Amino acid sequence: MKYLSKPFNNGKINLKNRLIMPPMATAKSETNGRITQDLIDYYDEKSKGGYISLIIIEHSYISEDGKASKNQISIAEDSVIDDLRKLSDVIHKNGSKTVMQINHAGSRALEVGNSIHRGPLIDKDEIKEIVYNFRKAAIRVKEAGFDGVEIHSAHNYLLNQFLSPITNKRDDKYGRNINGRIRIHIEVIKAVREAVGEEFPILIRLGATDDDVEGLTLEDAVEAAKCLEKAGVDMIDVSGGMCRYMPSNSNEQGYFSTQSEEIKKAVNIPVMLTGGITDPYIADRMLENGKADFIGVGRSILYDSLWAKRAMELQ
Template sequence: MNNLIKPLETGKLKLKNRLIMPPMATAKAEKDGSVSKAILDYYDEKTKGGYISLVIIEHSYISMQGKASENQLSVAQDSLIEGLNKLSNLIHENGSKTIMQINHAGSLARTEITGKAVVAPSVVVNPREGDVIPEELTVEQIKGIVEEFRNAALRVKAAGFDGVEIHSAHGYLLNQFFSPLTNKRNDQYGGDVHNRIRIHLEVIKAVREAVGEDFPILLRLGACDYKEGGSTIEDSLIAAVEFEKAGIDILDITGGLFGFIKPGDKSQGYFRELTEAIKKVISIPVILTGGIKEPEAAKSLLAEGKADLIGVARAILKDSTWAREAIENLS
């Protein structure tokens, strides 16, 4: 049997199959971050026929200070909700569910793009793109960022999406708090893993209070830095348990500070050791991504219990018919 076509139900989210399109930055938004015709056309092409059960929209900035790049999608203002609603409606009409990923870039932001100071948990150059010395966030500023995540999640819900994903991976702000390489704080937000995920738990709480109990909240976790002194799978096992307790509905697992790669491993589903370990300590569904190009590989990873949902990114980016062929032809 093709277990890719097996439905999944979390209680809050019903998915008709196990195939996810994970977030991939397109740089197709308008200059002000609003939804463009190019964005609508892109997601229309990728979701035609509804073969992908869930589309997670590319990372979208929650504030100008948190903007990562030019032509990045924004959820920073209420005026953007109308355009975002066109995007959610289009994907729904094509037959897929859709969730928006919300993000603050932290030390991966650039003043020449944002017009704002670059901020981070600590005065540490980001190892992913290291040339800017950020300012250390005060506790008061951290509270403000938590509120910005809350407001962004409210806009996502108002725009008709099926849920929201909090981004804590690939070297962005929440991931910077999670990693000991970039979090050198001596207060309640630094030190052991429980302190390093304090901001995550505050964001989850604020978002949950804003969107209500029935609205799905996902979290994308950069579960390992694969570098000495960085975050480890042991950290992520502790974090995963706390995130489930805090109300996360699905955990989306990927790489940490250094992005969506695993050094020295190009096998299909190269984060499977992380997802397999995390699945053993939580009961909520886990998404596995990472170099999956062939439907057979997706099927095998599901059959082996490595994850509950499979994210296929680059293969779908390259070939918009990939999902249809995977669902229809794999037996």
């Protein structure tokens, strides 16, 4: 695995190889979002041997009104920090680095009290609150000992709902065109950067395609990526938008490679590609061909905890 096993260090992102375990919801937390031993054991098993350079922890909710599912992890209160540190510690013990993904579910949130998704339009005060909650969540991630934070803007959650023209019909500065639809992302990134400092890596999971003729264009996805880089993002994790985890009628490995390749050409920060990659040789070839800088392998590692070990031992 000439390319998959190659280290990466650009001064900000420093990883032993190009294999990343992307975030995948496990529903293993308590209903109040607290970490369980079952969750710690799961990530302990996946990180054994340190064959995966970076493990991105599944999405955590930044506020109760942004909670996506019953057993989702919470990053919404300071009281979760100590337990989350146990999670980062076990992954570090095994030799991998780890980043935690933070998210607001938007209109996909559970029905909770006076949740913002009940109204027809999020107002500017609510946007300020969301930005603030992302900021506070990122601080908690850092205090819990993680090596970075990933902001979730994919899979039809809140930030992705702002990004996509399918869901964003606003006629104010947060809509109309790609510069408006990406505005809240810029505000979140700048707030997070101010909170965590210049040396703490910020990643973003970008829903770079909606797989819909009325959805996000490739040109707008590239423009969004450039804006995100300028705002201070250190890595772009390319995934799906309104189509969520995969485009329709696609059995091809690396099915977001068109998007990741074009984004990689346009930015000077590393780009990660996920999407149905099960063959280590295909992963290696995608890196060789400039499709991405990192490969995210999800379901194969989910089903087989030794996948990474075998991949790294291949010649």
